Amino acid sequence: MTDDTAQAESRRGAITILVLLAAMMQTLDTTIVNVALPYVQGSVATSPDQIDWVLTAYITAAAIMTPPTGFLVARFGLKRLFIVSTLGFTLASMLCGLAESLTQIVIFRILQGAFGAAMIPLSQTVLLSIYPKERHGFAMALFGLGVVVGPVLGPVLGGWLTEDYTWRYVFYINGPLGIIAFLGMMAFLPETARSGPQKFDWFGFGTLSLAIGAFQILLDRGEIKDWFGSNEIVIEALVAGSAFYLFLVHTFTAERPFMRPALFRDRNFAAGVIFSAVAFITLYASLALQPPYLQDLMNYPVFTAGLVMGPRGVGTMVATMIVGRFVGKVDTRLLLAFGLGLSAWAFYVMTGWTPDISEREIVIVGLAQGAGFGALFVPMSAVTLSTLGPEDRADGASVFSLSRSIGSSVGISTFSALLTTNTQVNHADISAYVTPVNRAFENPGVAQFLSPLTAAGRAALDALVTRQAQIVAYIDDYKLLLIATLALFLLLFIFRKTTGPADPTAAVEG
Numbered sequence: 001m002t003d004d005t006a007q008a009e010s011r012r013g014a015i016t017i018l019v020l021l022a023a024m025m026q027t028l029d030t031t032i033v034n035v036a037l038p039y040v041q042g043s044v045a046t047s048p049d050q051i052d053w054v055l056t057a058y059i060t061a062a063a064i065m066t067p068p069t070g071f072l073v074a075r076f077g078l079k080r081l082f083i084v085s086t087l088g089f090t091l092a093s094m095l096c097g098l099a100e101s102l103t104q105i106v107i108f109r110i111l112q113g114a115f116g117a118a119m120i121p122l123s124q125t126v127l128l129s130i131y132p133k134e135r136h137g138f139a140m141a142l143f144g145l146g147v148v149v150g151p152v153l154g155p156v157l158g159g160w161l162t163e164d165y166t167w168r169y170v171f172y173i174n175g176p177l178g179i180i181a182f183l184g185m186m187a188f189l190p191e192t193a194r195s196g197p198q199k200f201d202w203f204g205f206g207t208l209s210l211a212i213g214a215f216q217i218l219l220d221r222g223e224i225k226d227w228f229g230s231n232e233i234v235i236e237a238l239v240a241g242s243a244f245y246l247f248l249v250h251t252f253t254a255e256r257p258f259m260r261p262a263l264f265r266d267r268n269f270a271a272g273v274i275f276s277a278v279a280f281i282t283l284y285a286s287l288a289l290q291p292p293y294l295q296d297l298m299n300y301p302v303f304t305a306g307l308v309m310g311p312r313g314v315g316t317m318v319a320t321m322i323v324g325r326f327v328g329k330v331d332t333r334l335l336l337a338f339g340l341g342l343s344a345w346a347f348y349v350m351t352g353w354t355p356d357i358s359e360r361e362i363v364i365v366g367l368a369q370g371a372g373f374g375a376l377f378v379p380m381s382a383v384t385l386s387t388l389g390p391e392d393r394a395d396g397a398s399v400f401s402l403s404r405s406i407g408s409s410v411g412i413s414t415f416s417a418l419l420t421t422n423t424q425v426n427h428a429d430i431s432a433y434v435t436p437v438n439r440a441f442e443n444p445g446v447a448q449f450l451s452p453l454t455a456a457g458r459a460a461l462d463a464l465v466t467r468q469a470q471i472v473a474y475i476d477d478y479k480l481l482l483i484a485t486l487a488l489f490l491l492l493f494i495f496r497k498t499t500g501p502a503d504p505t506a507a508v509e510g
Contacts, residue, residue: 011188012130012131014184014188015126015130015188015189016127016142017184018180018181018184018185018188018189019082019122019123019127019146020123020142020143020146021146021177021184022082022085022086022119022122022123022181022185023119023120023123023124023143023146023147024146024147024149024150024153025089025116025119025150025174025181026062026116026119026120027120027147027149027150028150028151028153028174029058029093029112029116029154029174030058030059030150030151030154031150031151031154031158031313032153032154032155032157033054033055033058033154033158033170034154034155034158034287034288034290034291034309035158035159035162035291035302035305035306036158036161036167036170036302037051037052037055037291037292038051038291038292038295038302039162039166039167039302040054040105040167043167044100044102044105046102047224047420048292048416048419048420050102050220051102052220052412052413052416053102053106053220054102054106055288055409055412056216056219056220056409056412057106057109057113058109058110058112058113059113059405059408059409059412060110060212060213060216060405060406060409061109061110061111061112061113061114061117062113062114062116062405063212063402063405063406063408063409064114064117064209064212064213065113065117065118066117066118066120066121066398066401066402066405067205067258067402068200068205069081069117069118069122070121070398071200072118073122077191078122078125078126078189079185079189079190079191081118081122082118082119082122082185082189083182083185083186083189084115085115085116085118085119085122086119086178086181086182086185087115087182088111088114089112089115089119089174089178090174090177090178090179090181090182092108092109092111092112093112093172093174093175093178094171094172094174094175095108096108096109096112096171097168097169097170097172098168120147123143123146124143126189127139127142127143149317151313151316153313154313155291155306155307155309155310155312155313156306156307156309156310157306158170158302158306159302159303159304159305159307160303161173162303163301163303164303200258201250201254201256201257201258203250203254203258204247204250204251204254204258204259205258207243207244207247207250208243208244208247208258208259210239210240210243211239211240211241211243211247212406214236214237214239214243215236215240216409216410216413217236218233218236218237219410219413219414219417220413221233221236222417223417223420259395259399260395263388263392263395263396263399266387266388266392267387267494267495268383268384268386268387268495268496269384269385269387269400271494271495272380272383272384272385272400273384273399273400273403274403274491275336275380275384275488275491276380276384276400276403276407277403277404277406277407277410278407278484278487279373279376279380279407279488280403280404280405280407280408280411281407281408281411281414281484282343282347282411282481282484282485283373283411284407284409284411284412285411285412285416285477286347286350286478288411288412288415288416289415289416289419289474289478290309291309293353293474294309294362296470297355297467297470297471297474298355298357304359308359308362308363311363311366311370312366312367312369312370313370314367314370315366315367315368315369315370315371315372316371316373316374316377317370317374318371318374319339319370319371319372319373319375320374320377320378323335323339323374323375323377323378323379324378327378327379327382328382331497332379332382332497333492333495333497335375335378335379336375336376336379336380336383336492336495337489337492338375339372339373339375339376339379340376340485340486340488340492341372342369342371342372342375343369343372343373343376343485344372344482344485344486345368345372346365346366346368346369346372347369347478347481347482347485349365350365350478350481350482351475351479351482352475353475353478355471381400383495384396384400385397385400387496415477418477419470419473419474419477420473422469422476423466423470423473424469426468426469426470426472426473427465427466429469430465430468430469431465434461434465
């Protein structure tokens with residue numbers, strides 16, 4: 001090996017590490033905050049349904065800002081955009097750690113998501129550009145590993161930092177990582193040619209972004225504002241509906257719209273977009289529900305909660321690597337059915353959960369659920385994109401990525417709101433049986449601590465009823481997630497059999 005070849009290999013290795021570090025940072029922040037949310041909630045004095053804005057703000061901002069990535073690369077150059085994205089993401093992370101109110105942390109999470117949106121597609125683009133075509137499979141395997149490692153490490157790392165330091169360090173950790181990535185990119189990332197101003201459908205992008213943003217705010221604030229009994233929610237619904245109407249009209253009349261309707265003539269693509277949205281609704285809803293269940297109802301320390309959630313990510317990583325080898329060799333519908341079966345079994349078991357379940361059961365169910373999603377991830381991309389023409393796959397991948405992001409944020413907001421509503425309904429139903437004439441109070445042991453005739457007894461009774469109401473509300477949510485997962489089996493009859501995997505260069509993993 002000559003000195004020039006060795007130097008080129010060393011440079012390629014350095015760039016690979018840097019872009020994988022950037023991808024890992026972005027995906028890490030989708031899960032590292034989850035276990036810390038109860039502590040963030042206490043620190044900024046907010047309600048359980050409001051604190052989920054910390055998750056949905058990040059995901060929604062990333063969803064909105066992912067589609068313009070190609071335009072921004074052409075306009076400003078890949079290196080410049082990557083460096084700005086990394087620096088902006090790092091600074092926004094630091095501001096999240098310094099936040100003193102819910103409003104501040106949500107604003108900074110929006111900035112974090114907006115800057116981080118381009119980091120995943122840019123990481124993939126860089127890897128494909130520095131490796132020769134015959135090694136693209138290897139490059140995408142590295143990329144997939146980097147994307148999966150972040151969510152796997154997130155719960156464990158978040159639990160450790162929150163317990164041993166403070167929840168603010170789940171954001172501060174991005175500081176040194178971001179600085180390393182930023183300085184490394186400045187030194188090693190090659191400059192790319194800029195093609196100058198490109199046409200981009202800003203009107204279509206703007207109206208869709210406004211519709212998504214207004215709808216997400218509606219979901220996040222609906223429970224607090226009593227839904228359509230509030231003028232604010234009505235206004236947000238009107239804005240979301242009007243913006244989406246303008247987007248649809250523009251899409252079907254413009255010469256080169258932001259989202260081409262012709263894509264949805266492909267049966268696999270149309271069904272795949274719906275499939276991915278619902279699959280990510282169930283995934284992220286369950287990710288948001290589990291930390292408060294473990295910490296509030298089961299009294300797990302935050303680090304323990306992170307540890308028992310960690311195997312879910314391990315299951316995802318292992319299943320992704322194994323199932324990926326079968327894509328193109330086995331009918332992808334069978335792989336999807338296998339993944340759905342594992343996910344459905346996990347949700348079925350969770351409908352019978354009480355705070356008395358063992359750590360062993362949580363780990364086993366988490367492994368199965370993670371493996372189920374890992375078994376869905378690669379074939380879901382393949383069956384959705386493989387039947388599109390090569391000229392359509394980049395646009396298809398962008399829409400596919402958008403559907404996943406929207407599903408993620410909608411899932412968190414919807415099921416958190418349902419949890420709050422069902423807790424209130426269940427509390428009222430259970431309270432109807434708590435009366436002074438209930439024969440249970442004839443037991444001296446019960447009457448001593450839970451008497452409805454004393455202030456202390458009523459407070460203890462209310463706490464007990466609230467706890468039972470929350471347990472039933474979680475079961476209700478898990479039942480709905482099970483139904484949504486089972487409903488996806490119907491889409492398997494719509495998919496056509498695919499003969500090979502999707503082009504890996506078209507799949508934007510976000």
